[in-house]
Amino acid sequence: MKMTGAEIVIRCLQEEKVEVMFGYPGGAVLHIYDELFKQEQVKHILVRHEQAAVHAADGYARSTQKVGVALVTSGPGATNAVTGIATAYMDSIPIVVLSGQVPVPAIGQDAFQEVDMVGITRPCVKHNFLVKDVRDLADTIKKAFHIAKTGRPGPVVVDIPKDVTAHTCEFVYPESVQMRSYNPVVKGHLGQIKKAAQLLAEAKRPIIYVGGGAVLSDASEPLRKLVHQLGYPVTNTLMGLGAVSGTDKHNLGMLGMHGTLEANMAMHYADVVLSVGARFDDRVIGNPANFAEEPRKIIHIDIDPSSISKRVKVDVPIVGNVPDVLEEMLKLIDGKKPDPAQTADWWQRIGEWRSKNCLGYKQDKELIMPQYVVQKLYEITKGEAIVCSDVGQHQMWAAQYYPFAEPRRWLNSGGLGTMGVGLPYAMGAQFAHPDATVAVITGEGSIQMCIQELSTAKQFRLPLKIISLNNRYLGMVRQWQEMFYGSRYSGSYMDSLPDFVKLAEAYGHVGFRVEKPEDVEPVLKKAFIDHKDDLVFIDFQTNREANVFPMVAAGKGLTELILAEDL
Amino acid sequence: MRHIISILIENEAGALSRVSGLFSARGYNIETLTVAPTEDASLSRMTIVTTGSDEVLEQITKQLNKLVDVVKVVDLSEAAHIERELMLIKVRATGKDREEMKRMADIFRGRIIDVTDSTYVVELTGSSSKLDSFISAIDTGLILETVRTGVSGIGRGDRILKV
Numbered sequence: 001m002k003m004t005g006a007e008i009v010i011r012c013l014q015e016e017k018v019e020v021m022f023g024y025p026g027g028a029v030l031h032i033y034d035e036l037f038k039q040e041q042v043k044h045i046l047v048r049h050e051q052a053a054v055h056a057a058d059g060y061a062r063s064t065q066k067v068g069v070a071l072v073t074s075g076p077g078a079t080n081a082v083t084g085i086a087t088a089y090m091d092s093i094p095i096v097v098l099s100g101q102v103p104v105p106a107i108g109q110d111a112f113q114e115v116d117m118v119g120i121t122r123p124c125v126k127h128n129f130l131v132k133d134v135r136d137l138a139d140t141i142k143k144a145f146h147i148a149k150t151g152r153p154g155p156v157v158v159d160i161p162k163d164v165t166a167h168t169c170e171f172v173y174p175e176s177v178q179m180r181s182y183n184p185v186v187k188g189h190l191g192q193i194k195k196a197a198q199l200l201a202e203a204k205r206p207i208i209y210v211g212g213g214a215v216l217s218d219a220s221e222p223l224r225k226l227v228h229q230l231g232y233p234v235t236n237t238l239m240g241l242g243a244v245s246g247t248d249k250h251n252l253g254m255l256g257m258h259g260t261l262e263a264n265m266a267m268h269y270a271d272v273v274l275s276v277g278a279r280f281d282d283r284v285i286g287n288p289a290n291f292a293e294e295p296r297k298i299i300h301i302d303i304d305p306s307s308i309s310k311r312v313k314v315d316v317p318i319v320g321n322v323p324d325v326l327e328e329m330l331k332l333i334d335g336k337k338p339d340p341a342q343t344a345d346w347w348q349r350i351g352e353w354r355s356k357n358c359l360g361y362k363q364d365k366e367l368i369m370p371q372y373v374v375q376k377l378y379e380i381t382k383g384e385a386i387v388c389s390d391v392g393q394h395q396m397w398a399a400q401y402y403p404f405a406e407p408r409r410w411l412n413s414g415g416l417g418t419m420g421v422g423l424p425y426a427m428g429a430q431f432a433h434p435d436a437t438v439a440v441i442t443g444e445g446s447i448q449m450c451i452q453e454l455s456t457a458k459q460f461r462l463p464l465k466i467i468s469l470n471n472r473y474l475g476m477v478r479q480w481q482e483m484f485y486g487s488r489y490s491g492s493y494m495d496s497l498p499d500f501v502k503l504a505e506a507y508g509h510v511g512f513r514v515e516k517p518e519d520v521e522p523v524l525k526k527a528f529i530d531h532k533d534d535l536v537f538i539d540f541q542t543n544r545e546a547n548v549f550p551m552v553a554a555g556k557g558l559t560e561l562i563l564a565e566d567l
Numbered sequence: 568m569r570h571i572i573s574i575l576i577e578n579e580a581g582a583l584s585r586v587s588g589l590f591s592a593r594g595y596n597i598e599t600l601t602v603a604p605t606e607d608a609s610l611s612r613m614t615i616v617t618t619g620s621d622e623v624l625e626q627i628t629k630q631l632n633k634l635v636d637v638v639k640v641v642d643l644s645e646a647a648h649i650e651r652e653l654m655l656i657k658v659r660a661t662g663k664d665r666e667e668m669k670r671m672a673d674i675f676r677g678r679i680i681d682v683t684d685s686t687y688v689v690e691l692t693g694s695s696s697k698l699d700s701f702i703s704a705i706d707t708g709l710i711l712e713t714v715r716t717g718v719s720g721i722g723r724g725d726r727i728l729k730v
Contacts (some may be wrong), residue, residue: 119581119584122581122584122585122588123588123592126635127635127636130580130581179635180730181576181577181635181636181637181638182635304633305629305632305633306626306629306630306633308630309622309625310626373670475676496663
């Protein structure tokens, strides 16, 4: 059957079982919007800024196993999408972004709303396409979805000129994708897995170090089995939270710049490190030279070979899909538990580190401690909320004080550290899980970077709960300035903040301000119980000078961790 | 260490910029880069001369392989290989220099492919170091213009880079 390019786009999305798409119309995508209007299978969510469209698609993907989809127009629509695309790229999130482009004959003519989208996004996509012929459209969209979700996932941009959406051709949706240049490895090398199992069996000071790859590949089940089979301690990166339950006694918590003392010390002094979908990044191991001082064997499972031996030398590289490799490893271990005596000393040392209670903080009678708000949120949501965080101090407190029992419940921008993602992530997550409790943990700085989405949330009746830890500072910047710049708070103080309660109300939502510690719990209850079906914005006026600890300063080693009590 | 990387890549619009963009984004060095379609017009072959430690080279190879359009990547310098570069060099050829320049071209097995009463264009092929030697062997004051293709390389014997 002959179809226009616009019809083909929509048909492809239907074939890919896309239920929700986030977008913003404009000249170059009007044909596509017209086709969207004529059908009901793909639901379009009109955002208020293209950046949020991509973040929402990203949040949708993070909270599910599905590919998120965003649709933006050419020129400014496309450039606004770039931050969202780069954010997804850094965290390996499978999304497909369809962008309009000026008609093919106008490309290169500096036409109205023209921008070289393929050129601009090249360094921050897994792959991108410019479709110049309608006959290539279906094939390209099929490839885009395939590339986005296979191998190490990532964003794919399909740039579609307006005339291509008007041209017609026969529509055939390809059943499968064959690309000679793209065949990601799935199975790990058995010999390597054997070596790894051997090393693990003999380890005296083992640690299992889990990253975002374990969440993205849905490896929780075999991973938890492995942890319990071996009885070894486990730590996770910011992106790996929830892969192993945060309350599991084997879990030492998050490691890295704001990781726990026990996790960082165990990582540093381990004799065998099993890295599961993690990449030893600068926020995790700090200074690689310092990390290299201790001798240890590193086993690294990753689907992306370029993540292996990038920052630290790896002894047993295993390229493959994490759950597949872990299943193989479990088969090899075959129910044999290592003798607990072998790691008894190690657990004892870990116990000593744990006893320092590095996440302890001083309660205050007058001022609300931000950590306390997160803890109360955990209690009231029974630890079952999908928590979407922005970027800054609140993000670290959320990661530290909200132990996630399951994966895909913690959505935040780990790699790029994009302020403003929280609210659109929550929108994406709520569309994916209409019955789930979705909370945004944010600050007065981050929330204002995508605050316009309060309007989208109203239009689609999203009952999000926004927990704003408002310290009237760009807190993480202020903390660094306090610690490393002689307390010169340059540009980190925000004057003339809006009245967030009134702002929420102006958008048609419910707003509360909380100024006293004793009001934290009742107001949270009011929000989550009495106003279950409303979007509630809670402006918590928190202790202005609270800092995030523990902390490994940039460029320092894990052992140079600063604890709250050290100051 | 100097390495010669050979890449087979889909002959698509923008393929070159994906590779060159990768090198600049990750701070890798490109000394020379050549690219042209192969006997199969859907594939291009690229030769890149780069320098870096073993670790850097490992990353370069892995990152190149990660590009969706890249079909194959080989570090030619890991084994026996042949490298060639073409140079066209325009030199002043008057008076006694005219005879001398002819002689030098012969010694380096170059060919004079354009002649005027005051200039020659010498065509020279060989390894990059041979071309460098030619340049340093002649009086630099006589060089009017040089253009080099960058290195093309191929493995010796049974080493074949093909889909």
